[in-house]
Amino acid sequence: MIRQLLRLWPHAAEVRRLTAGYAVVGVLQGALLLALVPLLRALLADPARTGEAFAWLAVILGLGGLYLAAQARVRVAAYRTANRVMRDLQHSAGDHLRLLPLGWFVGNASGRLARAVAQSAPTAAGTVSHIWPELVASIATPAAVIVGVCLLDWRMGIAFLVAVPLAMLVLRRSGPVVRRTQADMDAASAEAAGRTIEFAQAQPVLRSTGRALAGFAPLERALEGQRRAFRRSLTLHTVPQFAYTAIVQLGFTAVLLAGVWLAVGGQLAAADAVALLVLAARFVEPLAVVANLFGAIRAAEVAIDRMGDILEAEPLPEPAHPREPAPGSGAAIEFDAVDFAYRDVPVLTGLTLSVPAGASCALVGPSGSGKTTILRLIARFWDVDGGAVRLGGVDVRELSTATLMERVAIVFQDTYLFDDSIEENLRIAAPEATPAQLRTAAAAARLDQVVDRLPDGWSTRVGEGGTSLSGGERQRVAIARALLKDAPVVLLDEATAALDAENEAAVAAGMRLLSAQGKTVLVIAHRLSTVTGMDQIAFVEDGRVVEQGGHERLLRARGRYADFWNRRTGAPAALPAEAGKTR
Known part of the structure; x- marks a missing residue:
């Protein structure tokens, strides 16, 4: 998705800075969650360790403050960058449209063009301000948690990790299908929008022919096609989302079983087991966000491609050394x-x-x-x-x-x-x-x-x-x-x-x-x-x-023009050449 955007908006350094900032936010959130483990351990293991609990509470408050400050900073930067993305893409589209040959507009419906400029650019901006940040943070947070848990107990770390590869596999395998359905849905929506504009513009004709109340078949077909595309999209999107959610929940179950098994066997302190299980409950949240972002990511890819159809359309080549028409015959x-x-x-x-x-x-x-x-x-x-x-x-x-x-x-x-x-x-x-x-x-x-x-x-x-x-x-x-x-x-x-x-x-x-x-x-x-x-x-x-x-000469020639003229005007057959001269 970001590679697609950078193809149209080549400011990789700015995106890298934002990505690094969101990664830091995700790591801080992961550290914040990990700090719950020693806090709960201090509270559950020995009530007399209140001093240690207050120390870890102070650490959590400090991490929380850093997390909020970092998130606010990168969020402002993201909104600023998103505004630049939207402004630059829309201006670039306007500038590029001026360079495209007029024939390009013949094959591109105005409804699709308006949809691309008015909707695709904001969607592309949303990838920077909303989709990409949440995705980076939702990956960085679990990664930080897994690393921290592995340092606490490698067996629990493996339990935390076990569901991640399977969840990523589901997303990877279902990605092309979801993207195709998003593209179909987008095309159906563009067709419906275009037909709606056509229906509004055709009102004088429809009313003059008495068809205003009889419906407009092209619009009805387009709306029905849009409904079918949405139904198909919902069906195909629901299956991978359910599969992903099920795998994440199974991963949580694996963490739960591993913690109970280790605690019962005396290999993990009960306080540590409870703390890690509380952490696991919070660990699942960012993974679930990835599933919610899945459809938005594919929709953003389709929207960026739609904008790319404009920005990457080839203008007719300009001559390296332009010539000027010859004087006196410049209009021949x-x-x-x-x-x-x-x-x-x-x-x-x-x-x-x-x-x-x-x-x-x-x-x-x-x-x-x-x-x-x-x-x-x-x-x-x-x-x-x-x-x-x-x-x-x-x-x-x-x-x-x-x-x-x-x-x-x-x-x-x-x-x-x-x-x-x-x-x-x-x-x-x-x-x-x-x-x-x-x-x-x-x-x-x-x-x-x-x-x-x-x-x-x-x-x-x-x-x-x-x-x-x-x-x-x-x-x-x-x-x-x-x-x-x-x-x-x-x-x-x-x-x-x-x-x-x-x-x-x-x-x-x-x-x-x-x-x-x-x-x-x-x-x-x-x-x-x-x-x-x-x-x-x-x-x-x-x-x-x-x-x-000339008109008279072509009529006398009795060729294709004369035949065309006679059929259109209902005139008699063309006159002989002699008669034509005396007319």
Whole structure:
């Protein structure tokens, strides 16, 4: 457990100091318990030895004072270190998330990510402030007692020791099983948390379809899976805990039998036997604590691993000597025989595409053909498996992340807005923008129409994710943000999908303005009515571009695009080339 933590929080010296401090606390507690033996011997053997009893009582009080002082000192140090662990892990996670490729977030649910950062770091801190201290002390105390008893009577020392190896064997053998069940339980809890968030976010859809009272099957399955995981965990955890407790109690019985046998045989004074049996009763307590810590230790290991999944995730490699796009062609996009597979499933195969700087291009094709992946590879969500993606003639892998992100603005289909004002959501793209620049961008995207009808205007808070705005209004914010950023390349992922006519017109106007400003605009088109004015249309099918050209030329070619257009629009078959020229 500590080795796992030190892998993520490399401050071994501090942990060693804490471990030594807790070991001292455990030894002092063991010495305190051992001091009961001569005290009881003096009281039970001869009532006249009260002076000796008072001397040992003074020793016990002194040891008790040292024990309390040492425990207070290391406890404060432990809490201080735990706060550092939690702060450092959370800050490290935040810093590391900024370095991870955007594709990493595609495969990681927000619920799991939030659980890792919000819960795993405190759990890791708890290993330093609570779990590890109790474990070290619970081992050091019995060890000190066994050594002291062996010095008093080696036979009783063996009796004290006999149960320890068996108890440790049970814990060692059951450890992997308990850890697996803890991991299953953690995964089930994360799934249930994610589905609960999804259920809350889906309320508008569920209510509009009359399904709000009919239950939510994914959440019900996740909760049932969580209950099954907890039941299985309790079953598998209970057996080793019972076995461990039984062995510890059998060890106490062995001490009891050994003490009686030696006392009856005259080999051990009755006073010593009683004192050692009292000591044995206290000796069992720290061993029992280890059993109680067992599940907590395994849960902490799972939580630390969960944090490790973030901190040890590999960012995309940064170039040792970053290049800059060539002047004059810094916004040209080129895919050169690109191969890409997502989780071993081929998505793009030998895809070739070229978009000149300042041109607009629409990606059209059936669902699942790889259009979104094309946009994401330009923004380097992932690295390609073969071929190259170039921006301004330079492979995106040879651009620094900062350079790439400066040159690319992305408008996703599902625009996310921060729970802040409309103005602040725009300023994310350009914090130093003047009010005039802000309002110019808003007017170009027709966002000013939205702002004018809101009671708080630019100061209107948009809610978490932008929920207080409609989908079309959120897209207007996204388009305005792209205009304000003034990046030479703009990527729009189905920006007009599912919009009403008014919002579609507003977003389309923003797209045309981006193109008119000389931006290289690459659009995934859901509504074919938005692609007819594009400089190029690339028809994507089965992970490759099968046709590329202007709208009219592709219709006259009567290829895959023409067939797709006719099926989507219900138009008659494409006209012959001669007829097309006179249209």
